[in-house]
Amino acid sequence: MTFAEPAAETCAGERDCKHGRGTNGCDDCKVRLFSVCGALEPEELDELDHLSQVKNFAAKTMLFDQGALAGSVFNLTEGIVRLYKSLPDGRRQIVGFALPGDFLGLALMDRYGVAAEAVTPVRVCRFTRAAFLTYVDGKPHLLRRLHEFAGHELSLAQDQMLLLGRRNADEKVAAFLLNLQARYGRIGAKSVNVPLPMSRQDIADYLGLTIETVSRTLTKLAKEKTVVVVPDGVRLLSTDRLDQLAAA
Amino acid sequence: MTFAEPAAETCAGERDCKHGRGTNGCDDCKVRLFSVCGALEPEELDELDHLSQVKNFAAKTMLFDQGALAGSVFNLTEGIVRLYKSLPDGRRQIVGFALPGDFLGLALMDRYGVAAEAVTPVRVCRFTRAAFLTYVDGKPHLLRRLHEFAGHELSLAQDQMLLLGRRNADEKVAAFLLNLQARYGRIGAKSVNVPLPMSRQDIADYLGLTIETVSRTLTKLAKEKTVVVVPDGVRLLSTDRLDQLAAA
DNA sequence: TGGACGCTTTGACCCATATCAATGCCGGTA
DNA sequence: TACCGGCATTGATATGGGTCAAAGCGTCCA
Incomplete structure (x- = not known):
């Protein structure tokens, strides 16, 4: 489960990256992205890496809320995140748990369709949506990979429907x-x-x-x-x- | 619900298009595609139109089965299609009903993740996966639209999870x-x-x-x-x- | 015209899971 | 060491929806 979108630019529980690299990202991101995007050229990886920023979230803090403007794309590098939708009366359906390596906000829609909360302390590499879009737009093969990825996500969601409805x-x-x-x-x-x-x-x-x-x-x-x-x-x-x- | 993929090149219940235009598609397709893909140039629409082929399916016949090789992308122009997953013991979860205008197989994965059956008599415009991919590959804006579309599908699937799990x-x-x-x-x-x-x-x-x-x-x-x-x-x-x- | 078949509705009953209520089991901290 | 607060477990009971069974009700066709 890795599909949803990021929101708050500043969040409760957010702390500086211990790497102290500010906007320069971290090696974790390269590894993770590679697995999603397939063979990228080294210079492309570097470019992408420079767009990322490491952020930490304490357990139980929200990375972004359902319906919030989707300002960022996240790659989870450490910890576990829950993605969920809620009913007005408080009933909640967790639609997925994100594990290290998973992306949040890859749907690239303008608002997050689900809320995301840190289950454990969490570290992410964050990209601004705008930067990510710009980066991606010139690379059709990446777009293709992204789309395949979306298809896979959908398939997982459908499996979960089968589980929820019939098991x-x-x-x-x-x-x-x-x-x-x-x-x-x-x-x-x-x-x-x-x-x-x-x-x-x-x-x-x-x-x-x-x-x-x-x-x-x-x-x-x-x-x-x-x-x-x-x-x-x-x-x-x-x-x-x-x-x-x-x-x- | 419009996300899944096409399979059988020849299906039980398949009949010729009454338009009699063979591989040349039909005007319906133009209209429907336009709604998904946003503003396309007229010549692009024509190109796409030429790739399509009209097919009919009788009620209760299968357009494609879960897990089958995804050979086609369909645009539904008439009738209703059910998309479902099954458990080995026969329990079934319908993950969506496709209505006229919806696409089947747009995830463009190599195998269909769900089965699709005609609920009513159905008419579709069919594209071969290969032709559709070739057409789409040179058009980044179309790829973007497709990806947005996938995100929307996922969001609907998540809503359905909430419904199945908590209502x-x-x-x-x-x-x-x-x-x-x-x-x-x-x-x-x-x-x-x-x-x-x-x-x-x-x-x-x-x-x-x-x-x-x-x-x-x-x-x-x-x-x-x-x-x-x-x-x-x-x-x-x-x-x-x-x-x-x-x-x- | 009248079965016969397939689908839907209705009724009676049951059971898997929810609900309500203790109790147990830490881990933190005073 | 003892208290406290937050889960998790366990038990007792309730109930929403499932299961089983029997009618309805059209529609097709002989």
Whole structure:
């Protein structure tokens, strides 16, 4: 989940980059962008790098709000971000968790379609929308990559619709755990130990359940030796069983 | 809902275009494409038009299947198409209904992420993926428009996640009716009479409900004078009440 | 004209998940 | 060390929507 857009130029919880490089960006960004944009020329990477600015956000602070003017594009380099939509009465649907390497605001629309909050302390590379657009506009192949990327995002969203509309609690939780494991794997931390830095409430709001049901489902999976619940995460004992539950 | 991709070069239910223009497309396409792509030069429109081919599909036939190689991009000119994902056990989630003017396969990925079936008899303008890509590649502004469009699609998908995960049956049905009304309005048929060419099963699979619940909800709305259920559709008596239920 | 079939509606009942309410389990801090 | 506040877990109960079953109701066709 990496699609939404950035808003506030100055945010509560925002601190200076420890790199102290001001507007010059950081190497993290190069790496991450490369993975999205495919083969860029070194000078292009440099150019892009110069457009970025490192920013930090404390846990629970908002990177941008739903409907806010989309002033920035972010690349998440550290931490976890939740993206969500809310109903006026407070009901909330988390539409995705962004992990390191993910982009926020890549849709390049003029307003953010979702809100984004730091789950953990977060570091991002920020581009102003204008600069990013200017950079991108002259590069059709990049535009193409971006569009492909958008298609992929849409496909993930549709998978989540299937999950929300047609799966039961066990299947939802199993799919969530496997999905998180796979994503951690892609950023170099593949393991049966799956950290869950987000709260039960976050998981519930992502899966269309309540905290109690999430909790009960996890203890149920634990009782049948499918997972072990540990502080701040779970250990997967039987991915087979989880696969069976999540059955795509 | 206009985002997915085309597959079969020849489909059951496929018939020749009554226009009899073979690979030369039809005027409908010009109009529809214009609405998505913004101001194109007349010669560009012609060029695009020449790439298209009109095809017809009978009701209940498949335009393309989930996971099939995405060989075509379609522009729907007549009829309604359902886009869906399925679970191995047959549970189905409809992720969107395409109305005239909508595109299918615009994500331009190599495989279709969802299946597409004609709900009613359908007419489309078809472009081969290759031709469409070639056409688009030289036109950065078109690529930009396409990307914006993708962002809009994603935003709609996220709204649907909120609906599926956090709304009750009444709210789901109300939102569905208002949404359909608005979309018919955009293609020139704004009216309190909302045709429902899709079956109750389709509506249920779109809203994450069962046929029975959809039916009961509609009769409930009818009893409280919010709608009138008529053959093949509903008449909206109190959009205020529906708005209140759907409350974004 | 009358089945027969497919779809929708309605009713009765049930169950998965929500809701409400303790209780437990830290981690911070006074 | 003890208190406090914020989650998470667990238990008891309620309920919205699912499931199962039976009518309605058109439409097509023999």
